[in-house]
Amino acid sequence: MNFDKEIMDLAESMEPVLIERRRDLHRHPENGWTEFRTASLVITRLRQLGYEVQFGRDVLAESERMGVPAEPVLTAASERALREGAPQELVEKMSGGYTGVVGTLATGRPGKTVALRFDMDCNDVAEAADDKHRPAKAGFASEHKGCMHACGHDGHTSVGLGVAEILAKLQDRLTGKIKLIFQPAEEGVRGARAMAAKGVVDDADYLIGSHFMMPKVGFLAYDVQNFLATSKLNVDFTGLAAHAGGAPEQGKNALLAAAAAALNLHAITRHSAGSSRINVGVLKAGTGRNVVPATAHMEIETRGATTEINDFVRQRAEQVIKGAAQMYDVAVRITPMGSAPGGNNSPGLAEKIRSTAARLGIFDEITDTYDMCGSEDFTYFMERMQKQGKQAAYIIVGGSLAAINHNDRFDFDEHAMVLSASLLATAAVDLLQD
Template identity: 65%
Template sequence: MDIDQKIKDMAEHLYPEMVKCRRDLHRHPEAGWTEFRTASMVIQELESLGYEVHFGREVIDGSQQMGLPAKDVMDACMERAVEEGANEKLVAAMAGGRTGVVGILRTGRPGKTVALRFDMDCNEVEEAKDEKHRPYREGFFSLHPGCMHACGHDGHTTAGLAVAKILAGLKDELTGTVKFIFQPAEEGVRGARAMAAKGVVDDADYLLGAHLMMPPVGFLGYDVRGFLATTKFDADFTGVPAHAGGMPECGKNALLAAANAAINIQGITRHSKGVTRINVGVLNAGTGRNVIPAHAHMEVETRGATTEVNDFVQKRAEEILKGAAMMYDVKVQFIQTGGAASGNNSPELSAHVRKTAERLCIFNRLEEVHDIGGSEDCSYFMERVQKHGGQAAYLIIGGSLAAVNHNNYFDFDERALVLEAQLLSTVACELVKG
């Protein structure tokens, strides 16, 4: 029996197990940097398969973490994870939100190093609870208020573990090394930078990532281009309160500084090297109609066709915010809460994936996906591998979604997991041979 057939049979055999795993994860969603139960489960599964496993401080650079939850939130999530079956020692070792996991399969034979990346976190969305929503109807809806797997990361983690099981079963037939990267905090593009900075993909010759999306099962987007670089940051203005009628001259108005900045950053010059985006999504200020506002909180995101273009927009936005603060004699402080590099597939690797998919005959639509317009922090891994001379590709897997990503009725056809596991396992087996 050839290796393609072995992988197909193993993926099909794992389907009931994948459904069970995915639904368990869907039932227990964990937001970015709090994936203690999920990561604990991943660690234990990889160890049981004989993988060399690294996690916590080994794979997360704490100085590069963005958008961490408050300590009391983190502590509560750690307690909840243990209550829901997570290994207490493993959870403790991931304190501070260091919930990344890397599993390494070393064959001991010469070959290439292939990295596969899977994200684990959920969205902060309240899941629909009515009969037309399958997870509710069939009893695997979220147990955690305000948290839901509304972007398919429960499926990504499940597919990653299935591929790990398939490749462990084929270890004696493989060469080289395969690295499994289970990443926290993709939502808000917060997590990949801290793992990339730790060097987890620096030895990778190839990197593959994938995402379940709206097209029907059987769709494969094999050449993804146009991820926008992005920066997410908060700006907090601090002024001086005063009575608005009695002594307005004693106040320093943080609200007016923030409002002035919000309007003016919309006029940032476009860039000749590519498209740009900027948005003020949140602006909160003030305590009462007769009080000069002393505080204003703004949440901003910038995007650009390349990291260079995005850096230009971000720099100009911060200059305008500082200028507005100076105009109103208030202070402003910035905190970066997320970010991603720009990203494009390596053409050679995209072509290889297409060729493999055509041979396997498991997808009925193979398409290029260009000008994707959004951002994904897998781009940090892609950029790092490509800068080291390697190749990277991001794939879109059709999931026949019940609703768009991030919607509270989100669900996907679990048959997509079989196709994803089969494709990634086959491509990895080919790439390690070089």
């Protein structure tokens, strides 16, 4: 049964709703693990559409969460969500930052299970406020200081709810089961591991993820390759303060330990099997010019072309950090804050998506291999699926971005949401009938 025209017509007709929802989410961005309002909107809408909804601890493995904010931050975020209209019952069930949501639409007829994943969190970016920035000029810029949807996740969430509505309207004529995964904390690659570990994709036969990127609206890359594996680490050195002039020998200098570590981290041997990266992004230490620094804090990341290469760099990094601490006789604590494995699309599923996109005729340019050269924790879902002999793929949808991702002037052409919803809904229907 061909649903192409019906799906495209539905997606076109809901463009004003997609835009309205996206702009509402853009005004109310929420960082990873604090998406209380966003998740509440998703839960409420999915329930209205007849989906079975699981959320909170039901879809997240507590021990696998990474980079969870401190309790005061979570409490403040939940209180803000309540002030901005989130239902108290939902926010309370997500207390502690358990903001993942899974909506399931079971047709009651045998068939495949198709999962689609959408991320919900924002960036730690202060949004541009001048009239050259469209969200500011049009009145939908962020109302939350220091938070901004600078990567398009507001659009992804809106598309996810649009797809949910399209598939709900077709439910009586479909077979199998649809699972829509709304993931928290993609930024910093913190959230997918806990959802994957909970088994939310274990019953799926196919899984698709997507992202708006720089190419123009009408562009589609259906075979994303070379996701870099990555590890995000916080490092805290603890020494002993002392008077820098009167008794320097009694101090233990955490700043020098951190500085030695920072320099030697960038000297880690590269790997012959593929590219690797390391970066010390933050180093803070000391309290005054006449005090031997007792504390130092670093935030670092490693990356590798494969999970194995990243593991090599991370293990060497930990050796360097511990060696620097030993050299200056200070204590050190290394805290994992996020991670993602490497990955590549399943070729068979990528080809199915290409075929669907070509048949729809709504994309001006369809390309095959898109070299990611970055990291995305969708790869936790991808890895789990592929290890079970199933298929997963990630696609890039052109958004005619106003600025690069994570920039304070980021924005995208909202018509891209119509194209994305059309493709994802049609691809899901095709796969259900596969």
